[in-house]
Amino acid sequence: xxxxxxxxxxxxxxxxxxxxxxxxxxxxxxxxxxxxxxxxxxxxxxxxxxxxxxxxxxxxxxxxxxxxxxxxxxxxxxxxxxxxxxxxxxxxxxxxxxxxxxxxxxxxxxxxxxxxxxxxxxxxxxxxxxxxxxxxxxxxxxxxxxxxxxxxxxxxxxxxxxxxxxxxxxxxxxxxxxxxxxxxxxxxxxxxxxxxxxxxxxxxxxxxxxxxxxxxxxxxxxxx
Amino acid sequence: xxxxxxxxxxxxxxxxxxxxxxxxxxxxxxxxxxxxxxxxxxxxxxxxxxxxxxxxxxxxxxxxxxxxxxxxxxxxxxxxxxxxxxxxxxxxxxxxxxxxxxxxxxxxxxxxxxxxxxxxxxxxxxxxxxxxxxxxxxxxxxxxxxxxxxxxxxxxxxxxxxxxxxxxxxxxxxxxxxxxxxxxxxxxxxxxxxxxxxxxxxxxxxxxxxxxxxxxxxxxxxxx
DNA sequence: TCAAAAGTGTTTTATATACACCCATGT
DNA sequence: ACATGGGTGTATATAAAACACTTTTGA
Numbered sequence: 001x002x003x004x005x006x007x008x009x010x011x012x013x014x015x016x017x018x019x020x021x022x023x024x025x026x027x028x029x030x031x032x033x034x035x036x037x038x039x040x041x042x043x044x045x046x047x048x049x050x051x052x053x054x055x056x057x058x059x060x061x062x063x064x065x066x067x068x069x070x071x072x073x074x075x076x077x078x079x080x081x082x083x084x085x086x087x088x089x090x091x092x093x094x095x096x097x098x099x100x101x102x103x104x105x106x107x108x109x110x111x112x113x114x115x116x117x118x119x120x121x122x123x124x125x126x127x128x129x130x131x132x133x134x135x136x137x138x139x140x141x142x143x144x145x146x147x148x149x150x151x152x153x154x155x156x157x158x159x160x161x162x163x164x165x166x167x168x169x170x171x172x173x174x175x176x177x178x179x180x181x182x183x184x185x186x187x188x189x190x191x192x193x194x195x196x197x198x199x200x201x202x203x204x205x206x207x208x209x210x211x212x213x214x215x216x217x218x219x220x221x222x223x224x
Numbered sequence: 225x226x227x228x229x230x231x232x233x234x235x236x237x238x239x240x241x242x243x244x245x246x247x248x249x250x251x252x253x254x255x256x257x258x259x260x261x262x263x264x265x266x267x268x269x270x271x272x273x274x275x276x277x278x279x280x281x282x283x284x285x286x287x288x289x290x291x292x293x294x295x296x297x298x299x300x301x302x303x304x305x306x307x308x309x310x311x312x313x314x315x316x317x318x319x320x321x322x323x324x325x326x327x328x329x330x331x332x333x334x335x336x337x338x339x340x341x342x343x344x345x346x347x348x349x350x351x352x353x354x355x356x357x358x359x360x361x362x363x364x365x366x367x368x369x370x371x372x373x374x375x376x377x378x379x380x381x382x383x384x385x386x387x388x389x390x391x392x393x394x395x396x397x398x399x400x401x402x403x404x405x406x407x408x409x410x411x412x413x414x415x416x417x418x419x420x421x422x423x424x425x426x427x428x429x430x431x432x433x434x435x436x437x438x439x440x441x442x443x444x445x446x447x448x
Numbered sequence: 449t450c451a452a453a454a455g456t457g458t459t460t461t462a463t464a465t466a467c468a469c470c471c472a473t474g475t
Numbered sequence: 476a477c478a479t480g481g482g483t484g485t486a487t488a489t490a491a492a493a494c495a496c497t498t499t500t501g502a
Contacts, residue, residue, distance in 0.1 A: 003270040004228035007300075007311055046227040046309050050300035074298045074313050076231075076274035085270050087231055089298050089311075158454070175456070176492065200454050200499040382481070399483070400465065424472040424481050 156202030287327030
């Protein structure tokens, strides 16, 4: 039972706006690198699991509780923190902003959304952590139905397609996309239309989690 | 900079025999759980990266140095170790036994191979770690050319197919398997035949790492 | 009535699957 | 000569990709 060291959790929190896939960053209030941008995160307490740390930090810094969280990778280079040895377990998170918004900035923490295409310089090795998260999200969204976590419970097919295009970074054929998604028979047609748009309204759908879990048991693979 | 805690690395080391996919286990020499089977592992030193810890431990316990290593997952449940809080970063490793064999057991550590179908009871949460590794290996072997790490540099197509069948746990069609593999054009035909077999000798191939890296850059995806 | 985005099928192409016999080698 | 496993091709089914017009709605 030799060296003990500091263990942290950092989170790459994604959301979507009308035009962008975006990531939440925190303006650091304390040294080192006070005033610079960082991924939200903090230290693991002795009586707290890793995921609990992630949820606690996100709640403290943004007020958000409903979050899809998944462990990403653990970064343990010896010199990644200039103060002392700190190993960090990175998580990525997906949230939808229609259900909840981030708490207004306080003195202690200034949280802000940035488009993934246009991030400021980040402290420590946070750029590497972000790049890893981006890579994982891009890969995973194709074979697991995690994209829905970024949308409100009721969404239209064009919204879903736009989301995939933002994440994958390339346009998708509308007819083929709809055919593929609908063929899986995992979307419940709610018989409602979206509101508040100034053009033809799209049909609203809901992702059928229960049915997906059942199909998954039987060997079904989600795939875009 | 609050609580410090113990950080460990544990490794799930895979190899193949003629008939089995197997995992290396260590008979613990020290409490807790002395005499019981565990994954090889140990504590991270303050001046050592996570991967360096994994390589050091594997060398100390088995004498093996040529290893494909990849981080698997970090297990951080509060009560996973009865002594005190220990978070462990798990790695999985792939080695081929034709090039090197594990060092004979010493007093300190008794290393032994077990078929994955028939593991003894493991200490701590090591069964969960193993299950996660197995799942990852099964998934990853289908879309990354990591299977080759379990074979010697020169191998035959039937050997490769057998390997995939062991990992995936199901039989594969010989003609379709060969067609798919050869169509990728990533195997170099060495113009040699295997030796020491008492039947028709198979042609020897070598995986073309360089070519694979080039193709990968251009968007090529390995897939079985 | 115009602009803007929603919605809809078919054809072509590529990929996956199913399947059976001959060949080389050692005993 | 026989047993064992290595090596080979084609036909069918399924999935992916390419592609253009009509409909709805609000301004």
